[in-house]
Amino acid sequence: MSINDHxxxxxxxxxxxxxxxxxxxxxxxxxxxxxxxxxxxxxGPSGCGKSTLLRIAAGLQxxxxxxxxxxxxxxxxxxxxxxxxFQTFVLFPWLTAQQNIEVVLKTRGIPPKPRIARAIELLxxxxxxxxxxxxxxxxxxxxxxxxxxxxxxxxEPELLxxxxxxxxxxxxxx
Amino acid sequence: MLRVLAxxxxxxxxxxxxxxxxxxxxxxxSKLQPLMQIIASVPATALFPxxxxxxxxxxxxxxxxxxxxxLLGTQWYLLFNIIAGATAIPQDLKDAATMLQLDRLTRWxxxxxxxxxxxxxxGAITSAGGAWNASIIAEYIQFRGKTxxxxxxxxxxSEATPNGDYPLLLAATLTIILxxxxxxxxxxxxxxxxxEENYHFD
Numbered sequence: 001m002s003i004n005d006h007x008x009x010x011x012x013x014x015x016x017x018x019x020x021x022x023x024x025x026x027x028x029x030x031x032x033x034x035x036x037x038x039x040x041x042x043x044g045p046s047g048c049g050k051s052t053l054l055r056i057a058a059g060l061q062x063x064x065x066x067x068x069x070x071x072x073x074x075x076x077x078x079x080x081x082x083x084x085x086f087q088t089f090v091l092f093p094w095l096t097a098q099q100n101i102e103v104v105l106k107t108r109g110i111p112p113k114p115r116i117a118r119a120i121e122l123l124x125x126x127x128x129x130x131x132x133x134x135x136x137x138x139x140x141x142x143x144x145x146x147x148x149x150x151x152x153x154x155x156e157p158e159l160l161x162x163x164x165x166x167x168x169x170x171x172x173x174x
Numbered sequence: 175m176l177r178v179l180a181x182x183x184x185x186x187x188x189x190x191x192x193x194x195x196x197x198x199x200x201x202x203x204s205k206l207q208p209l210m211q212i213i214a215s216v217p218a219t220a221l222f223p224x225x226x227x228x229x230x231x232x233x234x235x236x237x238x239x240x241x242x243x244x245l246l247g248t249q250w251y252l253l254f255n256i257i258a259g260a261t262a263i264p265q266d267l268k269d270a271a272t273m274l275q276l277d278r279l280t281r282w283x284x285x286x287x288x289x290x291x292x293x294x295x296x297g298a299i300t301s302a303g304g305a306w307n308a309s310i311i312a313e314y315i316q317f318r319g320k321t322x323x324x325x326x327x328x329x330x331x332s333e334a335t336p337n338g339d340y341p342l343l344l345a346a347t348l349t350i351i352l353x354x355x356x357x358x359x360x361x362x363x364x365x366x367x368x369x370e371e372n373y374h375f376d
Contacts, residue, residue: 055269058273060269060272060273078272078273078275080275082273083273083274084269084270084273086266086269086270088266090264090266090267090269090270092267092285092288093372093373093374093375094288094372094373095284103274103276103280103284104274104276106280107274107275107276107277107280108275151274155274155275
């Protein structure tokens with residue numbers, strides 16, 4: 001039983017790059033607590049370490065100092081309850097929109113029929129109904145980003161990290 | 175032709191996993207790359223007499239030796255191409271695959287193999303060319319006054335040359351040229367086209 005409802009807790013997290021004499025500190029002594037149902041936004045100029053922090057929170061990168069706790073347990077490796085929507089969308093270019101989502105469901109052992117239904121449903125949810133068989137190269141930047149959203153939602157994450165998720169969306173879609 | 179194919183398949187079997195392992199690890203790449211370039215620069219044909227002596231006494235020995243020689247000549251093109259391909263996989267795509275918790279098989283099928291596919295094709299085209307070349311040496315050898323040969327186009331060419339059998343030499347050479355051209359057009363160009371169309375990063 002958890003004593004609080006902190007989903008994610010960052011304790012004195014630091015990230016430095018480079019060697020001793022040429023050190024660049026990207027993040028220093030950062031503390032952050034995210035509770036269930038919270039919506040947190042990080043703001044800052046380019047290069048201030050937003051993406052780095054996101055990678056650390058997701059477990060893609062070990063911080064050079066400090067600790068990441070997920071539901072009060074130290075996070076080792078990638079967090080399976082976390083999904084990221086990447087700044088650059090990163091869809092698999094050789095898979096259609098639908099296949100890009102299906103691959104996530106497939107790897108979680110969902111059989112073909114519900115898998116296809118769920119992928120189509122998710123694409124409809126982000127307003128891409130009818131584009132199931134389009135390849136990423138045939139979609140606009142904003143549409144690709146929406147596929148990225150749909151894919152992130154397919155994992156049913158407890159924590160959704162989004163790296164400049166609306167960068168390519170127009171006012172109406174966002 | 176079967177021997178060229180066998181050499182190609184055998185080299186693919188080991189170069190794909192090894193090349194991907196090296197190419198995915200920047201430290202490993204910088205350490206092993208120079209070493210492998212040195213090993214690769216040893217001409218395969220220089221090693222052939224040794225290989226031939228070892229294998230010739232075995233049943234089907236020259237067959238194996240021929241495939242091995244082709245393998246020695248071809249595998250490096252593939253290996254270097256696959257390392258280059260694995261290095262070129264964008265980091266964010268690898269991150270995405272990690273975040274999405276793709277299992278090993280899915281990761282290979284949806285990320286690694288499609289990413290290196292164009293590089294495999296490029297490597298295989300070069301490799302196959304080298305293998306044909308090697309076949310001329312490998313299929314027909316004279317050793318201690320005895321001649322060992324196996325049936326193959328390469329053997330025909332090697333046999334016709336010292337005998338001055340020009341019609342046979344011409345026919346065999348033309349056949350080998352025609353075969354290679356047909357394979358290039360029918361298989362490799364098509365594969366290359368597929369690779370260019372579908373398996374590239376924007």
